[in-house]
Amino acid sequence: MELNFKHQLGLICVILIFPALCSGKEYYTKSRAAYYGTSDGYGNPRGACGFGGYGRTVNDGNVAAVSAKLWKNGGGCGACYQVRCKIPLYCDYNGAYVVATDSGEGDRTDFILSHHAFSKLGRNKNASEALKKYGVLDVEYKRVPCTFKGNNIVFQINEHSSNPGYFAIVILYVGGTSDITSVEILRKEYRKWEPLRRVYGAVFDIANPPTGEIRLKFLVSDGSAGFHWVQPKIAIPANWKAGATYSAKLA
Incomplete structure (x- = not known):
């Protein structure tokens, strides 16, 4: 029997590589996220990255304090992440795109989001308000490229x-x-x-x-x-x- 290229590629994925890696599925890490409050909902200008006022409004204020494993002793400053929750009634599929500007963690959290960023988790304003009542949410996240100031x-x-x-x-x-x-x-x-x-x-x-x-x-x-x-x-x-x-x- 003659195999076309597509079939051959499929066999390579099955035989030589883990099948999961050939599916094209995106992989996220499971975690938890909370939020912190500021008077205007933006970031904290005294964040541990040393960004100052820039860290308050960068990425439209969609910022986060991240856990030690993502903080990397400061090496994780400025890293970008997609964070999304998984409550179908309330959670937006794309979630929030955030920038790490601070270090901090709570009850098994990897992210403590600014008010602006936490609101992005919800499908709409009412959903976002409902999510805030949870205080801490189960989420999944992945590192994504930072693009807002180019390469x-x-x-x-x-x-x-x-x-x-x-x-x-x-x-x-x-x-x-x-x-x-x-x-x-x-x-x-x-x-x-x-x-x-x-x-x-x-x-x-x-x-x-x-x-x-x-x-x-x-x-x-x-x-x-x-x-x-x-x-x-x-x-x-x-x-x-x-x-x-x-x-x-x-x-």
Whole structure:
């Protein structure tokens, strides 16, 4: 009997690979989610990522504090997730798309959502109000690509930086499903790269930075794809100021 390509591919999936991996089905992790209240329903400007005011309104305020396993000692800052609940009467199929801006967990939760984000779990306003009465919900989630600022790394010179004695940055955004695991600064006088210290969350610093323009590079983790370095093409000018924002293409 002659097999066409489609049948051959099906046999490969059955024989060589786990059948579940060939079904095209999306896989989610089961967990629980709660929510926290702010006066306007947006995020917490004092979140542990160090995002400040940016962390309050980023992604239209659809943000979350995440558990230690997703927090990754700050490496999970800025990661994007789809979170959805499973009560057919109330829950929206797509759920909420949230950005991790803080660290925190409650009763076996992986997510403590902002009021805005928690409301997105519901099919409509009345459903969202009904869900809030549960307090804590069984949910499922998956990591999804961050796309709202393109395929870039976006970083800001931290407000506590003081040229020339102290230099710190906060990584505000990383596109796709990548994470920043390390940042290095070029010491031109020694022709070598020196690591910045992760202070907390997404904040990295160094005392007595090099004089003149500053060049950084970022070690990017792509999960199963491994690691690679990204270096912005344009240097930070010598007269840099706290609050200035820069970006670099991931690829």
